[in-house]
Amino acid sequence: MSAKQRTTREILQSQTLQAERTPLYNPEALEKIRADFKSWTQEAFNAHAREAWQQTPRTVLGSDTPRDLVYTPLSCPDFDYQKDLGNPGQEPYTRGIHPDMYRGRKFTMRQLTGFGSAEDTNRRMQFMLDHGATGLNVLFDLPTIQMYDSDDPWAAGQVGMSGVAVDSIEDMDALFKDIPLDRVSVSIVTHYPSNTAILFPMFLAMAEERGLSRDHLRGSVQNDTTLEQLIRSGAEYIPPEACFRLQCDNIEFIRQQVPKWNSTTLNGYNLREFGTSAVTEMAVAAANAIATLEELIARGHDVDAVAGRLTFFWSVSNDFFEEIARLRAMRRLWHKIMKYRFQAKNKRSLWMRCHVQTSGVALVQQEPLNNVIRSCLHSLAAILGGTQSLHVDSYDEAYSVPTEEAALLSLRTQQIIQEESGITDVVDPLGGSFYLEALTADLEDRILNELDKIEQRGGYVQAIGDGSLHREIVDYFSKQHADIEQGEIKIVAVNTHTSQVKPPPINVFSYPEGVEARQRTKLAxxxxxxxxxxxxxxxxxxxxxxxxxxxxxxxxxxxxxxxxxxxxxxxxxxxxxxxxxxxxxx
Amino acid sequence: MTIKIRALLGKLGIDVHNRGIITVAEMFRNAGMEVIYFGNALPAQIAQTALQEDVDLVGVSSLGGAHLTLGTALIQEARRLEIFDHTVFLIGGVFPPQDTLRLKEAGFDGVFTPEATRSEIIAAAQELVHAKKP
Incomplete structure (x- = not known):
């Protein structure tokens, strides 16, 4: 980024200053509320309580955003319904990208699946579809993610572990056997730009051989430089510039050739789970998205031809209201970035569409059934925040890949929220809450400020290359670890309300045997x-x-x-x- | 007698999850140990580095399911290079409960799951090094 170029914050601030606002609360009412609030705090609280008015929740993967004891119209005095919220499906999309949200289209229940051979994973995917899953989400084993064949020395002992082994188009074919790819959408969790450029073509070539039109294929790839260069621990890396170029090559090709395919899933999740706050997670993903769009525009593409198929992937963790607020905040911020920085015209380009996975780092081994409750709270926050699709982590994942029973329980968690609770009947049910609106505005500012920091340092690719983001992550997770050790961040049955009683053992998944040998034979x-x-x-x-x-x-x-x-x-x-x-x- | 422990730490194989082992590396350094961090490596490479660097302790991390296969291979390599008898081998990560015992049977001096605390890990490392040093 050249020195003269304005940062996103500078662009947005000049736009916001020009915009005329129509505050919802009139000055006279606010004056009365202010006077009454002041006398109420004097009467009801002593000096000590008034000083401690703001507290900062200390939570796993939280952002240390201070909270008042209570929120009132005074917390968001110039709140403007149309400018800050709009109706659902209207700019600035704070309330959701669709007018009818979950009434019209329920969030996709997309449980991550992958272990053993292609045949093993195919059976589990069929099981999930038979039980009502509405999308697929495929995870590869470590050698596949790290781009080694199953018979490579680097793959030894890891074939089919924590994901499915795929070496060639033949495995891709077995993986999707009997799955109607023209009807079910598939998230292919390729992780890196490099392996997206290898694995997605295998998927496409397999679809070609089945005679399927590319126009009917729906799904997404991950294709994210953050994952390859910042979060990954691996033996061999290509340079960040080359990796970023592959990311853009993938996007360019997919946009031109596979119209309904999401060409990149800007990754917040793995970055967050590795160790960053809710705010940094979104700032880095936004910085990547901005750099990507700039590169594609420089290659001669129209912003609207590309932006409509970018999606985001977020981790939702323990700080319940922060999670809801920041999904809304990011939708509003992304709309502003696309509208004012990129002058996008197409409605789809203005949408922050996302998939949420509940936080895995927040799950613990102690009393593993408690994780069911944690994942359910995470899911609820994701849905109240308006996610498009969801994966719920299973309670046994602090031990291994989920068993079939645990994976089913995760799917059932989603179905219970969707079918039994009535939560999805009303769009953005918490919109207008003094607390949530103040928190949404606060988080939007904080994300924009972090984005500004990255842009001031020279932008996304530079921030990865110079190691500044790497250091920030290590600082964050070291501090989180110390805070958990010292009990400042509380985790039930770990550092608070601990028990001497050993809970009954749970079933833990065992990997199918002989996968490596079978893959070697197949390769030969x-x-x-x-x-x-x-x-x-x-x-x-x-x-x-x-x-x-x-x-x-x-x-x-x-x-x-x-x-x-x-x-x-x-x-x-x-x-x-x-x-x-x-x-x-x- | 207190010796400055020289520890070799890193990821077993090509597992991508390195937050845990980096946390342990920091713990060890803060506890006064000398830490050599090797990134990702295969069992034979790790054992060879341990021999060359003449370390007191080798600590490996696995969260990707390869702890038994690669962990066992590491111990075998260490025995082959004749460093096993005077070097402490620790493994940490995410394992099914029954595998803790199997890793100990394979020869690991210490096996740590996410439940392990800083003081447990450091105390175990120090005691084991003192017990195993010639």
Whole structure:
């Protein structure tokens, strides 16, 4: 970013100053309320209580946002219904992106699934669909995420662990066997731009072979530089600039070729769970989104052609009202960024659409059934905040991948909220609450200020490259850890209300055996049976495209069709882009 | 006699979750130990580094399910390089409850789940190093 360029905060402030406001509360009423409030606080509270009027909730993954004892119209005296909220589905979209929200379209129940072989995960996905899941959410094993084939030395012992093993289009085909991809939307949790550029083409090539039109495919990939360069712990990294370029290549290709596919899921979740506050989580994702849009505009794209398929992915954790408020705050802020910074015209471009996963870090091993309650509160906050889709973490995840029983309970949590509680009948039910509106405004300011800090330092890619975000994260989680140890952040049955009674053991998931051996056999057969000349030509063409700063996706798609393996493509990236030493976290 | 413990810490295999091991690295440093952080490595590489760096303690972290396979391989490598008898091996992470015992049977001197506190981890590290040092 050049020195002359204005930051997002500067742009928005100049816009906000120009806007005329129509406050809801009239000055006369506010005067009366103020006088009465003052005498009430004098009568009802002693000096000590008045001094302690503001308290800061100390919570897991919280933002230390101070709270008053009680909120009144005085907390948001110039509150303007139309400018600050609008009706649902109207600018600034604080109340939700659709006019009828969950009455019209319920949040998608999208439970993350992945373990063992493609066949194992396919069975679990079928089970979840049979029990009423309305979307799929596929997680890969560590070798697949880190882009090594199942027979690579780096993969040993980790094939099919904490996700599903996918080496080639053949596994992708087995993974989605008998799943109607023209009807069910699929979130493919690719994590990094690099592996998105490898795995999504495998998915596309598989759909091609089934004769499905790209126009009918619905879903999302993750494709996020934050995940690859900032949060990941891995053995080999490509440089941040190359990674960011792949992120933009993926977006560009998907926008042009797969119209209903969400081309990037700007990741807050993993960053937050690694160790940042609710505010930093959103500021970093916004900074990434802004950098991405600028790059795509520089490549000659119209902002509205790209922005409508960006989505966000948030962690919702323990501070209940902060979580609700910041989802609303981010919707309002994103609308302003798109409207005033990028002059977007299309309604979809102005929408902050998101998926929420409840916080995994907030779940503990002690008395694991308590986690059911924690996840339920997280879910409720996500829904009151207006999320588009939801994954509820299972109570046994502090031990392993969820059992079928625990995964079903997570789905049932969503269904109980959707079907039994009446919560989804009214749009933005907490809108207009003095507390929630004051907190929403406060969080919007705080997110914008953090975004400003990143932009002042030179923007998103710079902040990753120079290690400043890395250091911020370590500082945050070290402090959280110390605060939990000292009991300042309370966790029931961990550092408060602890019990000497050992709860009965829970069932814990065991991974299916023999997956690694089966993947090795499959790979050997694949390499035996494929057209090796075609494979080598496809890899060579991919390498040349990497060097030419041309969109690489058509070439990685040809690699997928040719039955290249994931590791072969990663090897091309490493050769073409070189390796990067990330800033030391410790 | 107090010795300055030299510890080698990092992630077992290509597991991506490093918040826990970085927290432990900070704990060890604050407790006066010398910490070498290796990032991500395979069992043979870890054992080889432990030999070259002549450390008193090796601490590895696994949250991705590979603790038994890679953990067992690490101990085997350490025995092969003849460093097992005088080096303390610790493992931490997210495991099913029954695996704590299996990791101890495999040869780990200490096994820690997220329930372990700072004082437990540091006390165990110090006691085990003193007990195992020649």
């Amino acid at each position: 057969e694949l390499r035996q049976n494929r057209d090796e000349r075609r494979v080598q030509a496809a890899l060579q063409n991919l390498k040349q495209a990497c060097g030419r700063s041309e969109n690489i996706l058509p070439f990685s798609l040809e690699c997928a069709r040719s039955r290249c393996t994931e590791g072969e493509l990663f090897a091309v990236f490493k050769e073409a882009f070189g390796l990067w030493n990330p800033p030391a976290l410790w």
